[in-house]
Amino acid sequence: MSQQHRPDRLDMVNASVHSSGAASLITALESPTKDPRGPKSPSSYHTTHQKQSAKNENIKTDPSNLIVDNTTFHPEYLTTATASSLGYPTESSLEEHDGTLTTNTSFDDLEKGIGPVLVQHQIGAKEPEKSDMDVMARTRGNHTANSSYTSTWKISVPPENPAALPTKRAGRICRGIRHNFFTVYQRLFVICLIANLIPIIVLLVTNRHSQPWGPDRGSVATAVAANVLAAFLIRQEHVLNAFYAVMCATPWWFPLRIRRMVAKFYHFGGVHSGCATSATVWFVLFTALVTKDYASGHYDQPGVMAISYLLLGLFISICLSAIPKFRFVSHNAFEAVHRFAGWTAVALFWALILLVSKAASEAPGADSLGMTVVKSPAFWLLAAITFFTVLPWLRLRKVEAFPEILSNHAVRIHFKYMKIGPILGVRISDNPLKEWHAFASIPAADGQSFSLIVSDAGDWTKRQITNPSNAYWVRGIPITGILRMAIVFRRIVLVATGSGIGPCLSMLVSHPMPCRLLWSTPNPEQTYGENIMEAVCKADPDAMIINTRASGRPDIVALTYHLYVQSNAEAVFCISNNSLTRKVVYGMESRGIPAYGPIWDS
Numbered sequence: 010m011s012q013q014h015r016p017d018r019l020d021m022v023n024a025s026v027h028s029s030g031a032a033s034l035i036t037a038l039e040s041p042t043k044d045p046r047g048p049k050s051p052s053s054y055h056t057t058h059q060k061q062s063a064k065n066e067n068i069k070t071d072p073s074n075l076i077v078d079n080t081t082f083h084p085e086y087l088t089t090a091t092a093s094s095l096g097y098p099t100e101s102s103l104e105e106h107d108g109t110l111t112t113n114t115s116f117d118d119l120e121k122g123i124g125p126v127l128v129q130h131q132i133g134a135k136e137p138e139k140s141d142m143d144v145m146a147r148t149r150g151n152h153t154a155n156s157s158y159t160s161t162w163k164i165s166v167p168p169e170n171p172a173a174l175p176t177k178r179a180g181r182i183c184r185g186i187r188h189n190f191f192t193v194y195q196r197l198f199v200i201c202l203i204a205n206l207i208p209i210i211v212l213l214v215t216n217r218h219s220q221p222w223g224p225d226r227g228s229v230a231t232a233v234a235a236n237v238l239a240a241f242l243i244r245q246e247h248v249l250n251a252f253y254a255v256m257c258a259t260p261w262w263f264p265l266r267i268r269r270m271v272a273k274f275y276h277f278g279g280v281h282s283g284c285a286t287s288a289t290v291w292f293v294l295f296t297a298l299v300t301k302d303y304a305s306g307h308y309d310q311p312g313v314m315a316i317s318y319l320l321l322g323l324f325i326s327i328c329l330s331a332i333p334k335f336r337f338v339s340h341n342a343f344e345a346v347h348r349f350a351g352w353t354a355v356a357l358f359w360a361l362i363l364l365v366s367k368a369a370s371e372a373p374g375a376d377s378l379g380m381t382v383v384k385s386p387a388f389w390l391l392a393a394i395t396f397f398t399v400l401p402w403l404r405l406r407k408v409e410a411f412p413e414i415l416s417n418h419a420v421r422i423h424f425k426y427m428k429i430g431p432i433l434g435v436r437i438s439d440n441p442l443k444e445w446h447a448f449a450s451i452p453a454a455d456g457q458s459f460s461l462i463v464s465d466a467g468d469w470t471k472r473q474i475t476n477p478s479n480a481y482w483v484r485g486i487p488i489t490g491i492l493r494m495a496i497v498f499r500r501i502v503l504v505a506t507g508s509g510i511g512p513c514l515s516m517l518v519s520h521p522m523p524c525r526l527l528w529s530t531p532n533p534e535q536t537y538g539e540n541i542m543e544a545v546c547k548a549d550p551d552a553m554i555i556n557t558r559a560s561g562r563p564d565i566v567a568l569t570y571h572l573y574v575q576s577n578a579e580a581v582f583c584i585s586n587n588s589l590t591r592k593v594v595y596g597m598e599s600r601g602i603p604a605y606g607p608i609w610d611s
Contacts, residue, residue: 164533164554164555164556164559166560167555167560167563167564167568168568168571171564171567171568171570171571172570172571172574172575174566174567174570174596174600175600175601176600177599177600178599178600178601179599184599188594188595188598188599189595192276192608193273193276193279194276194278194279194608194610195279196279197276197277197279197280197283198279198280198282198283198286199283200283201279201280201283201284201286201287202283202286202287202290204287205232205236205287205290205291206287206290208232209290209291209294212224212228212229221298221301221302221305221307222301223294223298223301224294224298226295226298226299226302226365227365227385227387229291229294229295229298230295230361230362230365230385230387231385231386231387231390232288232291233288233291233292233295233387234358234386234387234390234391234394235390236284236285236287236288236291237284237285237288237358237390237394238390238393238394238397239280239284240280240281240282240284240285240288241394241397241398242397243277243278243280243281243284244281245397245400245401246401246485246486246487246488247486249277249488249489250486250488250489252274252277253274253489253493253494254489256271256272256274256494256497257493257494257496257497259271259497261497261498261499263497265579265603268497268498268579269580269603271494271497272494272495272497272498272580272603272605273605274494275491275494275605275607275608276608278608278610279610281610282331282610285327285328285331286328288324289324289325289328292317292320292321292324293321295317296317296318296320296321299313299314299317300314300317308368310364310365310368312364313361313364313365313368316357316360316361316364317361319357320354320357320358320361323350323353323354323357324354326346326350327346327347327350327351327354330342330343330346330347330350331343331347333609333610336609337609340444341443341444344444344445345443348442351398352398355391355394355395355398358391358394359391359395362382362385362387362388362391363382366378366381366382366385366388367381369381400485401484401485401486402484404483404484404485404486405441405482405483405484406482406483406484407480407481407482407483408424408426408480408481408482408483409424409425409426409479409480410422410423410424410477410478410479410480410481411423411424411425411479412473412477412478412479413460413538414474414477415462415536415537415538415541416535416536416537416538417465417474417475418464418465418474418536419462419463419464419465419474419508419536419537420462420463420473420474420477421460421461421462421463421538421540421541422437422460422461422462422463422473422477422481423453423458423459423460424458424459424460424461425457425458426483427459428456428457428458428459429450429452429459429487430452430487430519431450431452431515431516431518431519432449432489432490432492432493432512432515432516432519433449433450433487433488433489433490433515434447434448434449434450434487434488434489434490435447435448435450435459435461435483435487436448436483436484436485436488437461437481437482437483438481438482438483439478439481439482440482441482441484444469445484446469446470447488448461448462448463448511449461449490449492449511449512449515450487450515451511451514451515451518451544452515452518452519461511462508462510462511462537462541463508464507464508466508490512490515491512491582491605491606491607492512492513492515492516492582492584493516494605495516495522495524495580495582495605496522498522498578498579498580498603499522499523499579500522500523500524500576500577500578500579501522501523501524501525501578501579501580501581501582502524502525502526502527502569502572502573502576502578502580502581502582503516503517503524503525503526503527503582503583503584504527504565504569504581504582504583504584504585504593505526505527505528505529505530505583505584505585506528506529506530506565506584506585506586506589507530507585507586508537509528509584509585510528510530510537510541510545510584512584513526513528513584514541514544514545514548517544517545517548517549518544518548523576524548524549525549525551525552525553525572525575525576525578526545526548526549526552526553527552527553527555527565527568527569527572528545528552528553528554528555529555529557529562529563529565530554530555530556530557531556531557531558532556532558533554533556542554553568553572555568565589565592565593566592566593566596566597569581569583569593569596569597570596570597570600570602573597573602579603580602580603580604580605581593581594581597581602581603581604581605582604582605582606583604583605583606584606584607585606587609590606590607591606593606594606
């Protein structure tokens with residue numbers, strides 16, 4: 010029903026808006042209704058969503074439905090669309106008119122509460138009221154999650170005069186080499202490659218006069234298997250968690266120089282790629298030696314030849330698909346090649362060992378086939394490779410999920426199938442043979458469940474928001490994340506953008522050291538909901554939360570340094586997209602400040 014048809018009821022709406030206060034209206038407009046009993050079952054989530062959508066649509070066509078029984082105002086039914094139909098300015102109407110209030114709303118109406126709050130406080134008026142305060146704060150009381158806790162979150166305004174950034178160290182060329190082309194990841198890669206190239210050269214030189222020419226074929230095969238195993242182990246969940254536990258045991262009384270080096274452990278991917286590339290180099294040598302023997306008539310084993318070249322093709326395809334540019338362009342293709350080519354290579358490696366051992370056992374005076382196989386070091390290395398390949402899939406299972414739609418940009422998925430600690434990542438999938446996605450877990454207050462935040466960052470994540478599933482596949486065990494290394498520092502600054510707040514919350518719920526948080530995102534409460542805002546505030550009451558829709562995108566590097574100086578921190582951790590993470594880490598490291606953030610292969 011239109012506004013002209015029901016003037017008496019709309020007056021009641023306006024009066025209720027004025028009497029109920031801006032805070033309750035902000036709750037309705039900015040966050041979905043929360044159930045104080047915690048996450049609902051999947052069916053109840055969808056049912057509630059459908060009912061609420063019907064109510065919102067009804068209110069959209071008839072705003073007078075905000076009044077029930079002629080007396081009770083229901084702010085939870087109020088939406089931005091409803092506010093617009095009532096004549097109050099919204100973000101879209103302001104943008105259409107370049108910030109000018111050209112709506113049907115009078116300034117008397119704006120003084121009733123909803124106008125100033127919507128325009129200036131949340132959706133970002135072009136000309137907000139001037140204030141001497143740097144922070145606009147809102148207070149909520151007596152939330153059911155903790156009745157004794159009163160949460161106050163702040164939508165911050167970037168300081169006008171942040172601490173001045175110091176001059177970058179060294180020259181531009183030296184900085185570029187040090188921080189872009191010779192990072193810890195690249196250094197680990199080069200170390201692993203050189204550690205393998207040296208023995209290859211030594212073997213070739215020392216065996217240049219041997220007959221048949223070249224090093225022992227069995228030794229070369231052992232080197233291939235050893236490097237493949239090393240590449241597998243550095244990615245294996247149990248091994249990785251054990252390494253993290255050792256590194257995180259570094260005490261605070263160690264010099265900062267040592268602790269900042271230890272915290273770079275998350276560059277372990279350099280070992281993985283270095284060993285995998287080295288295995289490929291060794292296998293090129295093996296294939297060349299077998300080919301020479303076959304061509305000279307000393308080794309009449311066509312099966313070994315065929316499998317060797319098939320394996321060589323698989324090794325090269327795996328390495329090429331892992332090149333960063335290809336991996337970014339088509340991550341699904343990279344994942345498929347890595348998985349299926351890797352499994353095929355392991356199977357072919359078993360066939361190769363059996364064929365080579367069979368040929369060796371047929372020589373005069375040789376051991377039996379079984380004894381030849383078990384005496385081969387490559388056999389035991391391949392057995393370990395197979396075990397660690399199969400191990401995560403032994404824990405493959407489908408678990409119940411409870412999605413909570415935060416907005417059209419994010420969903421929070423709750424799980425109850427296991428207890429989980431902080432700063433751990435969980436991989437989930439709706440098709441276990443196609444693609445897997447890792448997310449940081451946020452332990453629940455009851456310690457019996459956890460959740461993770463999925464934001465719109467691609468086709469798969471978009472589907473989880475628009476059409477969330479009631480169950481997901483999981484495998485293996487949770488993996489320790491990069492933020493675990495933060496505990497080796499006395500004080501840190503955490504920087505996050507968008508859904509990067511998820512991993513940060515995972516750490517903030519249990520961090521043992523003082524921590525300052527900088528979170529920059531569009532419409533934080535409207536996008537991520539009241540519960541996330543409350544969790545952020547509880548973890549860091551002084552968190553700097555920047556609403557980029559209201560104040561624009563800030564200079565994150567300058568604000569990070571400002572908090573670093575203000576809090577006398579020892580290090581900075583950044584969880585954001587790849588571009589901004591590299592910018593923040595480079596901006597800090599080039600000035601001598603320890604900084605850390607996920608890399609493309611961490």
